[in-house]
Amino acid sequence: MKAFALAHPNIALVKYWGKRDLAYNLPGAGSLSLTLGGLSTRTCVEFDPALRADALQLDGERITSGAKIERVSEFLDLVRERVGISTRARVTSENDFPTGAGLASSASGFAALALAATKAAGLELSPTELSILARRGSGSAARSIFGGYVEMNDGVFPFGQGANKSETGSSKEASEAAFARQIQPAAHWDLRCIIAVTSAGEKDIGSTEGMVRTQRTSPYYKQWIESVAPDIERAAQAVAARDFSALAEVAEASCLRMHASAMGAEPGIIYWNATTVALIHAVRQARAGGLPVFFTIDAGPQVKVFCPAESRAECRALLEKTAGVRQILEAHPGEGARLCEDFTRG
Ligand code: DP6
Numbered sequence: 001m002k003a004f005a006l007a008h009p010n011i012a013l014v015k016y017w018g019k020r021d022l023a024y025n026l027p028g029a030g031s032l033s034l035t036l037g038g039l040s041t042r043t044c045v046e047f048d049p050a051l052r053a054d055a056l057q058l059d060g061e062r063i064t065s066g067a068k069i070e071r072v073s074e075f076l077d078l079v080r081e082r083v084g085i086s087t088r089a090r091v092t093s094e095n096d097f098p099t100g101a102g103l104a105s106s107a108s109g110f111a112a113l114a115l116a117a118t119k120a121a122g123l124e125l126s127p128t129e130l131s132i133l134a135r136r137g138s139g140s141a142a143r144s145i146f147g148g149y150v151e152m153n154d155g156v157f158p159f160g161q162g163a164n165k166s167e168t169g170s171s172k173e174a175s176e177a178a179f180a181r182q183i184q185p186a187a188h189w190d191l192r193c194i195i196a197v198t199s200a201g202e203k204d205i206g207s208t209e210g211m212v213r214t215q216r217t218s219p220y221y222k223q224w225i226e227s228v229a230p231d232i233e234r235a236a237q238a239v240a241a242r243d244f245s246a247l248a249e250v251a252e253a254s255c256l257r258m259h260a261s262a263m264g265a266e267p268g269i270i271y272w273n274a275t276t277v278a279l280i281h282a283v284r285q286a287r288a289g290g291l292p293v294f295f296t297i298d299a300g301p302q303v304k305v306f307c308p309a310e311s312r313a314e315c316r317a318l319l320e321k322t323a324g325v326r327q328i329l330e331a332h333p334g335e336g337a338r339l340c341e342d343f344t345r346g
Helices: 067-083 105-120 127-137 171-177 207-217 221-240 244-263 274-288 309-320
Strands: 002-007 010-014 019-021 031-037 041-047 055-058 061-063 089-095 149-152 180-184 191-197 294-296 303-308 327-333 338-340
Touching: 002 105, 010 221, 010 244, 010 294, 019 171, 019 207, 031 191, 031 221, 041 105, 055 067, 067 089, 067 105, 067 127, 089 105, 105 127, 105 338, 127 171, 127 180, 149 221, 180 221, 191 309, 207 221, 207 244, 221 244, 244 294, 244 303, 274 294, 274 303, 274 309, 303 309, 309 327
Parallel strands: 055 089
Antiparallel strands: 002 041, 002 338, 010 031, 031 149, 031 327, 041 089, 055 061, 149 180, 191 303, 191 327, 294 303
């Protein structure tokens, strides 16, 4: 009744921003990401009949009440329902990257939790089933089940059939069809993701809240959602062909469209600070000068800069010389979620 699992975070090159259904956590559109090796979440789950409530320890801190433990408990309920048990669990989770780094730790967190919890409960799920389950915890977690370059399906339109089908079926049906899959393995293309931390853990508007507000109040939400399927196709082709400049164009466009839809909400959501904007310009200027780099930004002020492995030192130097950058982290294409022996190995 005890298992350890490890998962990496991922960064979307074509963003997920909006939900078709909140109860099933169904995305409003697909997305495309790279799983980031070098940064890991390790999670242990132990179902224990002696426990009266689920217990959570995150990065050494015991969490006894509030949204985090509720989210974990609700997720464990999905696993318990599936096996037909009511046993509570002890969950211990550790990130080896700083939590203030603005990396969606919910992606690696729920991917590792899905794998460790199902294993501890005696279930053997396929990667697709795990991806569906992880999605219920956090949309981006569905992608961290897989390594390398990953595409997420919206559950309504099967992979690659975005524009040709009308929306039919219930959310429950769509839920069973909304999962990620690997489109290229990690070894296909050695891109590096260099993360510029521009703020020390300021409180942002969380992704779920930001999405819901965008969806309810932004006049640009509909256009944003319509832009996603063609962008996924472009990005998948660019990845397959290892065409850096094509990927740069579509990834920056997707990121800026996502943020534009959020800025159009009421009140408008602005995740960027002055350093975020300075980095956008620095990256574009360097690219115009011949350095292969592009940026992407999630629901926070940190900037993730992609480059081919051979340009990593120059890319890093670019970020280092930008005023306001507090810390730099590096990641490379990583593998999918897997079981491990304990917190130190694996
Ligand atoms: C901006 O997966 O954190 O990072 O499903 O509500 O948990 P929930 O949202 P989450 O959203 C990630 C949003 C993003 C873009 C992306 O990763 O695709």
